[in-house]
Amino acid sequence: MVSTTVVGSYPRIGDTSAEQRLRRAIAKFDERGISEEELRTVERSVVKEVIEEQRAAGISLPTDGEVTWNDSQSHFARHFDGIEVDGLVRYFDTNTYYRQPVIVGPIRWREPAVLDEWRFASSVREAPLKAVVTGPYTLASLAKGDGRPKREIVHEFANAIAGEVRALRAAGASHIQVDEPAITRNPADVKLLADAVATIAAERGTAWLSLFVYFGDVASALGTLTSLPIDNLGLDLVQGERTWKALASQGSDIPLTLGLIDARNTRRDDPARAARAALTLKGELPLGESYVSPSNGLEFLPRAKAREKLGLVAETARLVEAGL
Amino acid sequence: MSLLTTSVGSFPKPPYLTKARAQHSKGELPDEGLKALEERATREWIAFQERIGIDVLVDGEQYRGDMATYFAENLGGCEVSGLVRSYGNRYYKKPVVTGELVRAGPITVDWWSWAQGLTKRPLKGMLTGPYTMMDWSFNEHYPSREDLALAFAKVLHAEARDLQRAGARVIQIDEPALSARTDELDLVVKALGAVTQGLDAKTITHTCYGNYDTVFPYFNRLPVDQLDLEMSNSGLDLLERFQREPLKKEIAFGVIDVHNHVVESKDQVRRRIEQALEIFPPGQLYIDPDCGLKTRTVEEAEAKLRVMVEATRAVKESRGIR
Numbered sequence: 001m002v003s004t005t006v007v008g009s010y011p012r013i014g015d016t017s018a019e020q021r022l023r024r025a026i027a028k029f030d031e032r033g034i035s036e037e038e039l040r041t042v043e044r045s046v047v048k049e050v051i052e053e054q055r056a057a058g059i060s061l062p063t064d065g066e067v068t069w070n071d072s073q074s075h076f077a078r079h080f081d082g083i084e085v086d087g088l089v090r091y092f093d094t095n096t097y098y099r100q101p102v103i104v105g106p107i108r109w110r111e112p113a114v115l116d117e118w119r120f121a122s123s124v125r126e127a128p129l130k131a132v133v134t135g136p137y138t139l140a141s142l143a144k145g146d147g148r149p150k151r152e153i154v155h156e157f158a159n160a161i162a163g164e165v166r167a168l169r170a171a172g173a174s175h176i177q178v179d180e181p182a183i184t185r186n187p188a189d190v191k192l193l194a195d196a197v198a199t200i201a202a203e204r205g206t207a208w209l210s211l212f213v214y215f216g217d218v219a220s221a222l223g224t225l226t227s228l229p230i231d232n233l234g235l236d237l238v239q240g241e242r243t244w245k246a247l248a249s250q251g252s253d254i255p256l257t258l259g260l261i262d263a264r265n266t267r268r269d270d271p272a273r274a275a276r277a278a279l280t281l282k283g284e285l286p287l288g289e290s291y292v293s294p295s296n297g298l299e300f301l302p303r304a305k306a307r308e309k310l311g312l313v314a315e316t317a318r319l320v321e322a323g324l
Numbered sequence: 325m326s327l328l329t330t331s332v333g334s335f336p337k338p339p340y341l342t343k344a345r346a347q348h349s350k351g352e353l354p355d356e357g358l359k360a361l362e363e364r365a366t367r368e369w370i371a372f373q374e375r376i377g378i379d380v381l382v383d384g385e386q387y388r389g390d391m392a393t394y395f396a397e398n399l400g401g402c403e404v405s406g407l408v409r410s411y412g413n414r415y416y417k418k419p420v421v422t423g424e425l426v427r428a429g430p431i432t433v434d435w436w437s438w439a440q441g442l443t444k445r446p447l448k449g450m451l452t453g454p455y456t457m458m459d460w461s462f463n464e465h466y467p468s469r470e471d472l473a474l475a476f477a478k479v480l481h482a483e484a485r486d487l488q489r490a491g492a493r494v495i496q497i498d499e500p501a502l503s504a505r506t507d508e509l510d511l512v513v514k515a516l517g518a519v520t521q522g523l524d525a526k527t528i529t530h531t532c533y534g535n536y537d538t539v540f541p542y543f544n545r546l547p548v549d550q551l552d553l554e555m556s557n558s559g560l561d562l563l564e565r566f567q568r569e570p571l572k573k574e575i576a577f578g579v580i581d582v583h584n585h586v587v588e589s590k591d592q593v594r595r596r597i598e599q600a601l602e603i604f605p606p607g608q609l610y611i612d613p614d615c616g617l618k619t620r621t622v623e624e625a626e627a628k629l630r631v632m633v634e635a636t637r638a639v640k641e642s643r644g645i646r
C-alpha cells in the first residue's frame with residue numbers, strides 16, 4: 001500500500017485570527033503577560049490542530065509540525081555540551097534564519113531535545129507519529145567550527161543525535177526520521193554522512209528509521225544512500241529534480257519517501273502528473289511499501305497552501321496505488 | 325569629503341504609524357490619513373539624520389511594509405501571499421507571481437522626489453533587487469527562476485531610470501538573497517547588470533547574513549559602484565580576505581549590529597572603523613549599520629545611529645580625515 005507522510009515542519013500560524021493564537025501568546029509571554037504554562041497550553045492546542053489537519057487530509061504518518069522549534073539547528077544544539085548558540089544566519093535559500101551553533105569544545109548529548117514534544121504529540125493520536133531529528137552532517141555543516149576537521153565534528157554530532165534517538169526509542173517512538181538537507185549541497189561528503197548514519201542506526205532498536213534529504217538533488221550519492229542501514233530514504237524530487245534520472249537507472253532496494261509535491265511554491269501541483277512520474281519507477285524500487293510526501297517541510301508556505309499540499313500528497317498516493 | 329556616513333535603508337516606524345497601519349488595514353483609516361502620518365514619520369527621520377550629521381540620507385521606508393511585497397503590491401502580475409514565518413515569532417507576506425510582470429507607472433519616484441525635497445543632502449533611491457525579488461516570491465507563472473529574475477530586472481531597470489530622471493544621484497539595489505544559492509551567482513550578476521546598465525547615477529548593492537566565503541570571488545564582478553556589507557554581525561571575518569583580494573569598488577561597511585537591542589559603545593564602533601581603515605582608504609570607505617534598522621525601536625535606532633556618527637567623527641578627527 002502506497003502510504004503518505006510529511007517531512008516535518010508545518011506553518012504554526014495561519015491567516016485567520018484563531019490560527020494566530022500562538023503568535024499572540026508568544027508576544028504576550030515575551031512581555032511577561034502570560035506564564036510559561038499558559039504559553040505551553042496554547043502551543044499544545046496548535047500541535048493538536050496541526051496533527052488533526054494532517055489526519056483530515058489523509059496523511060497516515062504525521063509529525064507534530066515542529067510547532068515548538070525556533071529553528072532546526074539550535075533546537076537540538078542547545079541541549080548539547082560543547083556548543084554555544086549565537087547570532088542569526090540565513091537557512092539555506094528559504095529566506096528564514098537559524099541561530100548558529102558555535103562549537104566551543106567536545107560535543108556531547110546532555111539531555112533530550114524533542115522527547116517531551118514527541119511524547120505529547122503522540123499522546124493525542126492512536127497510530128504512530130514520526131519523531132524528527134536534525135542529522136549530524138547538517139548540524140556540523142551549519143555550525144561555526146572550532147578549526148577541527150569536519151569528520152571529527154560530524155562524528156561527535158552523530159554520537160549526540162544517537163543519544164537523542166536512544167531516548168526517543170526508550171520512550172516508545174516507533175518511527176524516527178533523520179533530516180540531512182546539507183548533503184544536497186555537498187554530495188561528495190556522503191561517506192561522512194554514511195558513518196554518522198551507522199552510529200545513529202546502532203541505537204534505533206526496533207524503530208523504523210528513515211533519512212530525508214531535501215533542498216536539492218543527491219544524484220551522485222544515491223547508491224551510497226540507498227545502501228545505508230535505514231528502513232526508508234526520503235528524497236526531494238522537486239528541487240532535487242536531477243535525482244529522478246539516477247533513480248531510474250539505479251533503483252533502490254529499500255522503500256522511499258517520494259517528495260513529489262512542491263513544498264516551496266504555492267503553485268498547485270498536478271497529482272496525476274506526479275503519480276505518472278512516480279509510476280515510471282515501478283519495478284525499480286518497492287513502490288508499494290513507499291510513501292508520498294511534500295518535497296520538504298511545509299512551513300515555508302502560508303497555512304492554507306500547506307493544507308492544500310497535504311491533500312495533494314494524499315491524492316497523488318491514491319493515484320500511484322491505483323497504478324500499481 | 326571621505327569616510328562618509330550613510331544608512332542601509334529602513335528605519336523603525338514610530339508607534340503612531342504602526343497603529344495607523346493596523347487601523348488602515350482594518351478599513352478604519354482612509355488612505356489619505358495614513359499617508360499624512362507616513363509623511364510625518366519621513367520628515368522626522370530626515371530631520372533626525374540631518375541633525376546628527378549623516379552624509380548620505382535615506383527616507384527610512386516609512387510607507388513600505390515588507391521590502392519585497394511593497395514592489396509586489398505595485399506591479400501587475402503580482403499578488404501577495406498569506407503569512408509565512410521569518411524567524412521566531414516574526415512573520416511576513418511574500419509576493420506571488422501569477423502573470424507577466426507589468427509596471428503600470430513609477431513606484432518609488434513620487435516618494436523619493438518628495439523626500440529629497442526636504443533636504444539638501446543626497447538621498448538614496450531604494451529598490452529591491454531582481455534576484456532577491458525572484459528568490460523571495462512564489463512563482464506561479466514564469467517557467468524558470470532565471471526567467472522570473474530577468475522579468476523583475478526589466479521592471480526595476482525602468483524604475484531606476486525614472487528615479488535617475490527625477491534627479492536621484494545614488495540608487496541602491498538591495499540583494500540580501502545574493503548568496504541564497506551559490507550555483508546562481510552568475511544569474512545575480514546578470515540580473516543586477518540588467519538593472520544598472522546605462523545608468524549614470526552611483527549604484528550600490530547591499531547584502532547581509534550570507535555565505536560570504538563562496539560569494540567573495542563575485543564581489544568585484546557585481547555591476548555596481550559600491551558594495552554595502554553587513555560586517556559586525558559576521559565578526560569582521562571578511563577583512564582579512566579583503567586584504568588578500570582587494571575590492572575594486574567602494575565599500576559601505578556595517579559597524580552596527582541591527583539584530584541586537586544593546587547599543588554599541590562609541591569605543592566599540594570606533595575600533596571597527598579603525599579596523600576597516602587598515603584595509604580601505606577613507607575615500608573608498610563609507611560607514612553605516614549592518615542592515616536596515618526597522619526591527620529596532622525608534623529610540624534604539626536613533627541611539628545606534630548617533631553612536632555611529634560620533635565614532636566616525638572621532639576617527640576622522642584623530643586621523644585628520646576631511
Ligand SMILES: [Zn+2]
Nearest residue numbers: 500532615616
Ligand atoms: Zn540587510
